[in-house]
Amino acid sequence: MTDNTDILSIRNVFKVFGEDPDTAMKMLDNGATKDEIFEKTGQTVGVFDASFSVKKGEIFVIMGLSGSGKSTMVRLLNRLIEPTSGTIELNGKDITVLGDADLLDVRRKEMSMVFQSFALMPHMTVLENAAFGLEISGVDTKERNKRAQEALDQVGLGEHGSSYPHQLSGGMQQRVGLARALTNDPTILLMDEAFSALDPLIRYEMQGELIRLQKEQERTIIFISHDLDEAIRIGDRIAIMEGGRVVQIGTPEEIMRNPADDYVETFFKGVDVSKLLKAGDVASQESSAKVLINGTMNLFTQSDKHQFGYLIDGDDKLQGVIPMEGIDTTTASVDALMGQQIDGHGLIYSDAPLKDALKQVAQSDYPVPVVERNGTFRGVISKDLMLQTLSHS
Ligand SMILES: Nc1ncnc2c1ncn2[C@@H]1O[C@H](COP(=O)(O)OP(=O)(O)O)[C@@H](O)[C@H]1O
Ligand SMILES: [Mg+2]
Secondary structure: OOOOOOEEEEEEEEEEEOHHHHHHHHHHOOOOHHHHHHHOOOOEEEEEEEEEEOOOOEEEEEEEEEOHHHHHHHHHHOOOOOOOOOEEEEEEEEEEOOHHHHHHHHHHEEEEEEEEOOOOOOOOOHHHHHOHHHHHHHOHHHHHHHHHHHHHHOOOOHOOOOHHHHOOOHHHHHHHHHHHHHHHOOOOEEEEEEOOOHHHHHHHHHHHHHHHHHHHHOOOEEEEOOOOOOOHHHHEEEEEEOOOOOEEEEEEHHHHHHOHHHHHHHOOOOOOOHHHOEEEEEHHHHOEEEEOOOEEEEEEEEOOOOOOEEEEOOOOOOEEEOOOOOOOOOOOOOOHHHHHOOOOOEEEEEOOHHHHHHHHHHHHHOOOOEOOOOOOEEEOOHHHHHHHHHHHO
16 A cells, blocks of 8 residues: 655654744753643643654554644644744655745645544535635535535545535535545545544444545545544554654554553553454564575575474465474475475465454464465464464554
8 A cells, every 4th residue: 555655754843832942942952841831931832742653554543641742733734833943854855945826736636634623614515515625725616516416436425516515414414524525536535533423323423434535545534533442443553642752653552562661552452453453463473484496486484493394485475384303404306395394284364353363373283384275385374373462462
């Protein structure tokens, strides 16, 4: 999904709310805390020295408790809030220096925002509401209706264009908000707790919708949430904010396994790792030794144990699981190895929840190989690895 290019890079961004940010910035330089600054100057540090990059095509979730600076952060990204200092680069260009006209252009074409609650105009139809942003931008009626209809189609409201907002459920109204943001076909979608007001079922459905939309269109989405389940479900990566700082950035599993501090750990406490992690997230090749056999196939063995080998062909496909006892890899041939393989060995698909792999790993005599749906070898899960992973929760 992501092609690993940074689309947005934030460097040393600060936001101080108040009359005299210079004084607050000096105090920050001298090591003062957010609380000290508030006590002495009455000013609030909204975001403190944030630096991170968002990759093209990813869903990047910003998570944190209320007041941690999430909304400030996302508004800094399109300069609805002006940074006190720092740079914000969109495709390598610093947008903190843009004039009003250029900035407006960026907001129209590059970054659209969806808010938690936004006003639908009660006297306007769903189509007109979806087209509203375009109307403000001066797009003519025919064009804006066409684009609004496309956006409504995308969010599953294609048939409801002539309805009025009061005829829609809360979830459907929120979809109109999403459609409005999509009419610009923005490169980046900024969503500030966009689903937080929805009831759980509709919320879940919207999360699925967003994942689908993102897959189809490869849009970059920056999604604010204070809900961990939501963050883990939709986030390719999560940034965790605490008191204006970004304290950790990583994939859900990276953060879960290695929380940066107690605050992060508290967030992840009680999360059922076995449900959230996929077998492929856990499968390890790290501790494995790789030997080339007859110049054609690779044999992976766990370097600490060497009890079982996993024969992988030139296309990275798993060909067999082999008990290594009595086998000399320097002289063994592929044919001989294949003759030794365990018949009907088990395997786990990489997209299976870890939970579903538990029993299989527990009952297997060998670390169970994990493969993608197309057969590509991802690694193995041993009993030790399974226990280690689960004991982190
Ligand atoms: N316009 C503002 N003026 C003064 N302080 C603000 C303003 N907006 C936000 N803050 C303060 O900045 C901090 C971060 O707020 P916010 O970004 O809204 O947090 P979150 O979205 O994580 O709940 C809070 O302490 C909040 O009170
Ligand atoms: Mg907020």
